[in-house]
Amino acid sequence: MISHQLSLRAGLVRQTSAGIYAWLPLGLRVLKKVERIVREEQDRAGCQEVLMPTVQPAELWRESGRYDDYGKEMLRFSDRHAHEMLYGPTNEEMITDIFRQYVKSYRDLPKNLYQIQWKFRDEVRPRFGVMRGREFLMKDNYSFDIDFDGAKRSYDNMHTTYLRTFARMGLKAIAVRADPGAIGGSLSQEFQILAETGESKIFYDAELDSMDVNDIEGTRALYASAEEKHDPATCGVPPDRLREARGIEVGHIFYFGTKYSEAMNATVTGPKGEAITVEMGSYGIGVSRLVGAIIEASHDEKGIVWPEPVAPFHVGLVNLRVGDGACDTAANEIYEKLQAAGVEVLYDDREERAGVKFATMELIGLPWQLVIGPRGLAAGVVELKSRASGESEEISVESALARLVG
RNA sequence: CGGAGUGUAGCUCAGCCUGGUAGAGCACCGCCUUCGGGAGGCGGGGGUCGGAGGUUCGAAUCCUCUCACUCCGACCA
Numbered sequence: 375m376i377s378h379q380l381s382l383r384a385g386l387v388r389q390t391s392a393g394i395y396a397w398l399p400l401g402l403r404v405l406k407k408v409e410r411i412v413r414e415e416q417d418r419a420g421c422q423e424v425l426m427p428t429v430q431p432a433e434l435w436r437e438s439g440r441y442d443d444y445g446k447e448m449l450r451f452s453d454r455h456a457h458e459m460l461y462g463p464t465n466e467e468m469i470t471d472i473f474r475q476y477v478k479s480y481r482d483l484p485k486n487l488y489q490i491q492w493k494f495r496d497e498v499r500p501r502f503g504v505m506r507g508r509e510f511l512m513k514d515n516y517s518f519d520i521d522f523d524g525a526k527r528s529y530d531n532m533h534t535t536y537l538r539t540f541a542r543m544g545l546k547a548i549a550v551r552a553d554p555g556a557i558g559g560s561l562s563q564e565f566q567i568l569a570e571t572g573e574s575k576i577f578y579d580a581e582l583d584s585m586d587v588n589d590i591e592g593t594r595a596l597y598a599s600a601e602e603k604h605d606p607a608t609c610g611v612p613p614d615r616l617r618e619a620r621g622i623e624v625g626h627i628f629y630f631g632t633k634y635s636e637a638m639n640a641t642v643t644g645p646k647g648e649a650i651t652v653e654m655g656s657y658g659i660g661v662s663r664l665v666g667a668i669i670e671a672s673h674d675e676k677g678i679v680w681p682e683p684v685a686p687f688h689v690g691l692v693n694l695r696v697g698d699g700a701c702d703t704a705a706n707e708i709y710e711k712l713q714a715a716g717v718e719v720l721y722d723d724r725e726e727r728a729g730v731k732f733a734t735m736e737l738i739g740l741p742w743q744l745v746i747g748p749r750g751l752a753a754g755v756v757e758l759k760s761r762a763s764g765e766s767e768e769i770s771v772e773s774a775l776a777r778l779v780g
Numbered sequence: 781c782g783g784a785g786u787g788u789a790g791c792u793c794a795g796c797c798u799g800g801u802a803g804a805g806c807a808c809c810g811c812c813u814u815c816g817g818g819a820g821g822c823g824g825g826g827g828u829c830g831g832a833g834g835u836u837c838g839a840a841u842c843c844u845c846u847c848a849c850u851c852c853g854a855c856c857a
Binding site: 389391392445446447463464495497498499501506512514552553562564573623625626628656658660694695697698726727728729730731732733734736745747748749750757 | 781814815816817818819848849850851852853854855856857
């Protein structure tokens, strides 16, 4: 798995146990950027952020019946009072519990609550680095509506929000019809990033390949399905336009109606004073998995090629000759100016040979490299190189700064 | 959960078969070389050999147990 190899070589993460990772400085910056984009789009879609505990009491899960259904994937343990506890693999029960305690009237609906929190699923076989870890960071949100029409609107709203979220990360996600699995329910779609190494097989209309990621409506209209739900006879796509590919699942949206609200008695009072069991949906985005998926979708033989919005730094400043007065002065000045302008800059002031520094910069894949060397300085120029295109140009310090700040 | 492996220096691994004072490359530290695409030379530091028992005069090496990790498969919001 190339993304995992690059993650280790670039020092993004360190495995501490099977499927459990420590996030190192560079990797954490990426994780935070992904998290921020997800959060901004959730807020924009009208969701409200909460934060629920990672450790949950078994009683909640007994109420929904899932304590027995979930199986060994759930990490269970007891506290000192012999109370049965678990490390949350998901949060339907807890959010339903919170909802039923505070929301009493149909006038408070619709409501959509989300959190970005660590989950734990005791996978039999963790693999692919952070893409299939046991502990992972996930954005999960839950919608509450008065009826099916409302729930459908919430579902569609999340559909749009997800496409927008992934597009902002430089990713093209395909929303495929999916099996709802253990969550239950009828409406269900997975968001897949195309990658040869993906775990899921998908089928989709070739028109999607040429579709702009920002054309949300156009994208939504086209056919795409997970292997399990695909039927060549009824999909409606001409055979020559049907594509088969592999994908990495980075998001999943579900409508499941009253499965949990009924079991846990989550009702609101309706206009006529009657008790109405709320219609729910849940929606997940694998935040930590996205870090791996982005690398899988964006790298070359030299290393990672970060899309700008999630890059750990905007520019890597390379001082080719540390200890040389002119180089040090120029590099330090540029560093100060970039910092002052709010540009995220990583300054390589190691006493290493040029080749080592270039190789490191390519590996960690920052969008821009600004190279300061004695040869260029003598001619009054520095080198500005784009990681994605590989093109570099020798320009004055002033124009380089203008380009990076602007 | 079935099957197959691997645990020896920070990393990758040799040594184990055939027991006898723990090695290499890379990384790290110092000096030299001043070197714009992962240099070279000299010197140096670093390991309870995953853990516990056992056999033996003597165990990284043989035996038993145990723990961890990896890969293949099944499983999987």
